Amino acid sequence: MSTNQRRPVFVQKYGGSSVSDAEKIRRIAQKICQRARTGVGLVVTVSAMGDSTDELIALANDVTGPDVAPSLREMDTLLSTGELVSSTLMAMAIHSLGQDAVSLSGQQAGIRTDAMHGSARIASIDSERLSRELDAGRVVIVAGFQGLDDSGDVTTLGRGASDTTAVALAAALGAERCEIYTDVDGIYTTDPRIVPSARKLREIGYEEMLEMASLGAKMNPRSIELAAVYGVPVLVASAFDDVPGTLIHGGEPTMELRRAVTGIAIDKNVAKITVRGVEDRPGVAGGLLQPLADAGISVDVIVQNTSDDGTTDFTFTVSEADSRRALEAVRKQQAVKFRDVTSGGGLAKVSIVGTGMQNGPGYAATMFNALASANVNIDMITTSEIRITCIVKSESVPAAANALHGAFELDRIE
Amino acid sequence: MSTNQRRPVFVQKYGGSSVSDAEKIRRIAQKICQRARTGVGLVVTVSAMGDSTDELIALANDVTGPDVAPSLREMDTLLSTGELVSSTLMAMAIHSLGQDAVSLSGQQAGIRTDAMHGSARIASIDSERLSRELDAGRVVIVAGFQGLDDSGDVTTLGRGASDTTAVALAAALGAERCEIYTDVDGIYTTDPRIVPSARKLREIGYEEMLEMASLGAKMNPRSIELAAVYGVPVLVASAFDDVPGTLIHGGEPTMELRRAVTGIAIDKNVAKITVRGVEDRPGVAGGLLQPLADAGISVDVIVQNTSDDGTTDFTFTVSEADSRRALEAVRKQQAVKFRDVTSGGGLAKVSIVGTGMQNGPGYAATMFNALASANVNIDMITTSEIRITCIVKSESVPAAANALHGAFELDRIE
Numbered sequence: 001m002s003t004n005q006r007r008p009v010f011v012q013k014y015g016g017s018s019v020s021d022a023e024k025i026r027r028i029a030q031k032i033c034q035r036a037r038t039g040v041g042l043v044v045t046v047s048a049m050g051d052s053t054d055e056l057i058a059l060a061n062d063v064t065g066p067d068v069a070p071s072l073r074e075m076d077t078l079l080s081t082g083e084l085v086s087s088t089l090m091a092m093a094i095h096s097l098g099q100d101a102v103s104l105s106g107q108q109a110g111i112r113t114d115a116m117h118g119s120a121r122i123a124s125i126d127s128e129r130l131s132r133e134l135d136a137g138r139v140v141i142v143a144g145f146q147g148l149d150d151s152g153d154v155t156t157l158g159r160g161a162s163d164t165t166a167v168a169l170a171a172a173l174g175a176e177r178c179e180i181y182t183d184v185d186g187i188y189t190t191d192p193r194i195v196p197s198a199r200k201l202r203e204i205g206y207e208e209m210l211e212m213a214s215l216g217a218k219m220n221p222r223s224i225e226l227a228a229v230y231g232v233p234v235l236v237a238s239a240f241d242d243v244p245g246t247l248i249h250g251g252e253p254t255m256e257l258r259r260a261v262t263g264i265a266i267d268k269n270v271a272k273i274t275v276r277g278v279e280d281r282p283g284v285a286g287g288l289l290q291p292l293a294d295a296g297i298s299v300d301v302i303v304q305n306t307s308d309d310g311t312t313d314f315t316f317t318v319s320e321a322d323s324r325r326a327l328e329a330v331r332k333q334q335a336v337k338f339r340d341v342t343s344g345g346g347l348a349k350v351s352i353v354g355t356g357m358q359n360g361p362g363y364a365a366t367m368f369n370a371l372a373s374a375n376v377n378i379d380m381i382t383t384s385e386i387r388i389t390c391i392v393k394s395e396s397v398p399a400a401a402n403a404l405h406g407a408f409e410l411d412r413i414e
Numbered sequence: 415m416s417t418n419q420r421r422p423v424f425v426q427k428y429g430g431s432s433v434s435d436a437e438k439i440r441r442i443a444q445k446i447c448q449r450a451r452t453g454v455g456l457v458v459t460v461s462a463m464g465d466s467t468d469e470l471i472a473l474a475n476d477v478t479g480p481d482v483a484p485s486l487r488e489m490d491t492l493l494s495t496g497e498l499v500s501s502t503l504m505a506m507a508i509h510s511l512g513q514d515a516v517s518l519s520g521q522q523a524g525i526r527t528d529a530m531h532g533s534a535r536i537a538s539i540d541s542e543r544l545s546r547e548l549d550a551g552r553v554v555i556v557a558g559f560q561g562l563d564d565s566g567d568v569t570t571l572g573r574g575a576s577d578t579t580a581v582a583l584a585a586a587l588g589a590e591r592c593e594i595y596t597d598v599d600g601i602y603t604t605d606p607r608i609v610p611s612a613r614k615l616r617e618i619g620y621e622e623m624l625e626m627a628s629l630g631a632k633m634n635p636r637s638i639e640l641a642a643v644y645g646v647p648v649l650v651a652s653a654f655d656d657v658p659g660t661l662i663h664g665g666e667p668t669m670e671l672r673r674a675v676t677g678i679a680i681d682k683n684v685a686k687i688t689v690r691g692v693e694d695r696p697g698v699a700g701g702l703l704q705p706l707a708d709a710g711i712s713v714d715v716i717v718q719n720t721s722d723d724g725t726t727d728f729t730f731t732v733s734e735a736d737s738r739r740a741l742e743a744v745r746k747q748q749a750v751k752f753r754d755v756t757s758g759g760g761l762a763k764v765s766i767v768g769t770g771m772q773n774g775p776g777y778a779a780t781m782f783n784a785l786a787s788a789n790v791n792i793d794m795i796t797t798s799e800i801r802i803t804c805i806v807k808s809e810s811v812p813a814a815a816n817a818l819h820g821a822f823e824l825d826r827i828e
Contacts, residue, residue, distance in 0.1 A: 029477070056499070070509075078503065085495050088489070154519075
């Protein structure tokens with residue numbers, strides 16, 4: 001092989017539950033070494049060990065006390081240590097099996113981001129060092145979830161963003177495939193813990209996966225977006241069991257993908273913020289939501305109803321974790337007048353997803369009827385081209401999911 | 415105050431036992447804020463929390479197994495996370511008290527080192543960002559113990575080297591003083607846990623402190639060297655108790671410093687390597703020790719005796735932690751022929767230290783007589799201008815130290 005002819009490169013990612021103790025790290029290291037011996041170039045991204053990220057967050061809250069939110073800049077450097085620990089340990093474990101390997105921090109892997117601490121976006125990847133280490137025959141372990149901004153400060157990409165690191169590395173390196181190894185063995189028609197008859201999908205399209213991203217595999221939606229943009233095939237599979245996973249790709253849909261409804265997505269930690277008596281004029285929605293964007297809070301579903309008295313009610317959902325900060329942001333903004341604002345948690349999103357829905361009528365009616373039969377009350381409704389979402393109470397999720405899984409015949413093996 | 419006229423700067427260092435949990439970090443943060451309110455510029459170095467460095471080392475050993483030593487490069491990045499955690503938490507705790515602060519990694523603080531992983535030496539400090547953060551009115555928290563080498567890899571300076579970081583920062587910033595806050599309240603005439611009548615010194619010279627560095631305060635010897643070279647006064651004091659500490663400086667000796675013997679230094683984790691039947695020719699000592707230097711192993715006491723048959727016996731001491739690696743390094747080297755090599759642990763160094771000894775006779779005789787009266791067998795002897803050291807069995811340390819403390823009247827308050 002000439003030095004100019006690069007080996008095919010694969011990028012793997014192992015989640016926190018796959019590297020939660022020394023024994024598991026050694027098992028994953030063996031898998032990595034077996035794969036490396038096939039002659040391919042391997043770049044491996046790891047998440048922080050087990051619950052270590054949560055433990056660091058708890059520590060941060062302990063030192064700042066209940067009244068002050070920890071600085072996001074400091075939090076990013078703090079949380080980035082979790083992935084430094086797991087990536088260096090993985091490199092050591094691989095060494096001990098006789099395979100050359102090197103760990104790189106996000107910074108060393110050339111991952112540059114914007115400066116939005118806590119939810120930074122990857123701006124570019126300078127793969128010079130990555131390529132050099134690969135050319136030297138090393139397995140390269142990259143600390144997931146982190147990068148460096150233009151001030152030289154460490155940033156993190158948000159919870160679950162090691163997936164994003166893996167897909168971005170695969171895109172930058174022109175990798176054959178990105179392989180996400182996790183504690184579930186693929187993407188299911190819906191969460192098997194809620195719907196016992198849920199089935200594993202052999203493949204799924206990027207768009208559908210984007211809508212389903214909160215399913216069992218809990219893949220980070222941004223990583224799917226990135227994979228779709230760069231056409232990176234993504235395999236989701238079990239870290240420890242050698243069974244077929246699910247391939248996420250943008251190729252021709254097979255029979256399975258041609259089903260109208262591919263799956264039921266469930267997202268449980270939803271809170272809504274309702275702003276009542278908002279002055280009804282152009283620019284109101286933007287004025288209310290800009291402070292949330294500035295604070296890095298993602299707004300999901302947005303619903304607005306016009307009422308009779310020249311004012312309107314404006315409701316949107318955020319993750320429950322952001323609920324308090326979102327409420328404060330709306331209260332503090334000066335751009336838009338309103339009568340009152342309230343927040344409520346304990347909600348969930350239940351969605352039916354499928355590209356086949358684009359041209360077919362009646363899916364919404366089937367969905368609402370199935371929920372009504374299961375005695376599930378719908379709080380809000382929102383739709384995209386390939387998805388219909390209902391906001392329901394969290395406790396209604398099992399009834400809703402099972403009703404929909406049956407109504408759309410997802411348990412039927414084709 | 416004009417922007418050109420800099421505030422006086424103080425560098426503080428807090429050891430791992432002072433920041434071992436959230437409550438202690440909050441208490442130290444309060445102390446730091448009080449000090450910051452006096453208007454001085456503050457740079458604070460912190461060690462890793464409590465036993466976290468030992469826990470990381472144990473994890474590394476767990477993933478590599480008993481037969482392979484973890485890669486020193488990976489170990490350095492792994493261990494550097496301990497100080498990143500404590501420094502970011504300290505910055506957060508200071509924020510929560512209303513004081514602006516920023517944490518910097520060794521790299522961000524401009525600390526460049528050589529590439530000797532595990533025991534790197536600081537090559538230079540680019541204090542541009544440090545000065546900028548100080549000028550912005552921030553307390554700057556610097557992760558101790560770490561730097562960056564020319565390849566862009568993280569290095570660590572060796573156990574206990576957060577002291578070195580602090581002194582080096584003080585030198586680079588032209589600080590008024592470096593303050594080492596720890597779990598003891600100063601430098602004692604000897605270890606008070608071994609000799610109950612040990613007294614705290616109000617001050618001590620750099621040279622004496624260098625010899626005594628393994629005493630109660632366990633200051634890193636390299637940090638004392640650095641302080642002496644740059645003339646940085648170093649205060650060693652209690653992190654939590656507001657009692658006078660010990661000032662280490664190079665000024666005129668006061669009455670206390672003029673005592674012939676200032677203290678008894680004790681270093682317990684000593685192993686000896688004895689190489690027997692070494693060919694007796696020039697270059698032998700260098701040939702035996704070069705492989706240890708290459709492996710980053712510090713050799714302490716060296717004793718060589720010529721025997722009758724044209725060969726010699728060569729004995730040197732290393733820390734017990736390095737004993738196995740040192741033995742292997744001697745065995746593997748090809749430069750020098752010898753008959754056999756053995757190692758033995760469980761030894762300790764007991765030294766009398768004092769600048770006054772330079773011109774006075776009889777200190778050695780007094781020392782050896784005192785040890786003999788206490789029934790302590792001397793294994794090896796070595797001396798410097800201001801120190802006499804005896805290698806004894808570890809279990810003899812209490813008897814030896816108490817006998818010497820009495821013989822040199824160190825318990826007598828002047």
